[in-house]
Amino acid sequence: MGDRSVIVGNSDGIGLALTRALLERGWTVRGLSRSPSQVEHASYQHTIVDVREREFLDALERALEAGDTHLVIYCAGIGEPFHPSRLADDIATFETNLMGFVRTVERSLPHLLSRKSGTLVGLSSMIDVLRSKASPAYGASKAGMSRYAESIGLAIRDTGVKVVNVRLGFVNTKMAKADFKPWLLQPEEVADRILRRVLTASPPRRLNIPRRMAALTVLAQFFVGRL
Template structure:
């Protein structure tokens, strides 16, 4: 039986993906700070905060208990808007979105390499091309995540381990905090995209495509504005 780990599955995409994997016959281990609303004989939940030093050993123990991992999806994420009086919140965004993912890779990938195969998926964002004063930590964390996973995937593919970077635009979850959310998709549609990625093991998935084109075009403009604003 295929075993998947979903890190960050209390709600949103992670929770919906957990349910979809179970419906398609997977055994699933979920990890998040709070319990997920899932009850199934093929589901195990592990409480863990990805921004703490306890996360890697907790993940390692869960992997050992599962006896292997075919798929690991890093869906943990936060996206606090900038409050100049609370810059610690931006640090937390970097810790959860980027460093937490790197910690997961550090624990999961060696086991996949030892087993001769596996698939790691990280949920990034189309914001990885932007520089935005509204949410600088979020954009920076996703830029770092995309860069890291794309490069890692190129290095690991010859050894049988696949790494995918899934770059979503606006998804209808609590993370979508912007006042304007063009081309927003449903959580179910996001899970459809993820399940297709599970099957194809594509290195990079950007969705919606029109939004990907738009953000790519806006990236240089945002950088120029940021440079002008710093003078």
Template sequence: MNLRAILIGNSDGIGLAATKRLLAAGWNIAGISRSESPITNTSYHHQVADVSAAEYSGLLNKLVMKDPVDLCIYFAGIGQLLDPLDMTIEERIIDVNLTGMVRTAAAVIPQMVRRGQGHFIGISSLADELLSYEAPSYHASKAGVSNYLGGLALALKPKGVYVTNVRFGFVDTKMAKGNVQPFKMSVEKAVDHLELCISKRPIRYTAPKISIPLVKFRKLMMKLGGK
């Protein structure tokens, strides 16, 4: 097997666990994040970069021009509770979670379309359907991620390129903060779901499914005026 993947935001959490799993399965991988990667493997190459930096798109373009990729997974994400007295982080959350993913797609997908093959996966969240008074920028960014990936999937399927929107509930990483985290998954379980997505290439994938009724209930409560 000589498949090549590029993973964005993979120095920690779900991205790091996915990198290890794909390397074990024989993939050649390039990774990007702001910190160095703990991985040392001859099939792995890491670049330190920030997805919101001006030079990010150029770096990515160079990487995919050199070696075309079969798979790109965008993991990079941040979230923070809203502080109405200091909202400077709000723009950055949208920039990293949504705009960074769109920048990544713009660098990677044309090369996939030219080859008539490839798979782009973005990591969204069950939060994409919910309004949030606590973290509106995170929820808005994920609503944008899911909406964008859905449209992109429809546009690219006839060209042989697959796009998957993965909507996770709580996953046990440093990002999952807060006291109430129903049906939280282990990172390894999240990567099991990702492996399934890589082989089946669905347009939209939600995990764990048991969280779906909970989200529906939350939406109903919000409609009725609750938080």
């Protein structure tokens, strides 16, 4: 594993924690998000861009080509409560959470495959197996993201390139809006757990954090089907 990475969606939350954790480990990081970055570091460069805009593809390409990128992490995500008068929010959610990831795969996978090594990581959610009346677009976009990431990982398993689908429970960021947040984790702890599993020779295709929350969602899927 080398020391150059690109993180999409890192001005805040888990992406920001991952950026800081990689810099502490001596990596070079290029970040992309809509807001400026709080990070000032000799090994860090930031591009302001929206993953839903055409400019994103060029900005991502420049970030990938600026170095011999070994690690790409997609953290960009939004999630708003459902309301029938705000269905445009659902489109924004799919474009950010799912299509932004698909576009990131489209640009970064050929780059990693040409090197026959490297890892592509997507931050998904354990809601991917549940129906969600609170935020149907969020749950469905994460279901698509998880299935796509894990299937791509299977499809390229003999190439030397890895794809890791990180399925998260509750993490203490502005994204976590639920009233009840069992086993709430801090973003720094989550970043550390992700990197400890991803920066190995054989990263898992699916990473559940925390694992006991994954067990709870399996139970919820079968016994509380109306969640």
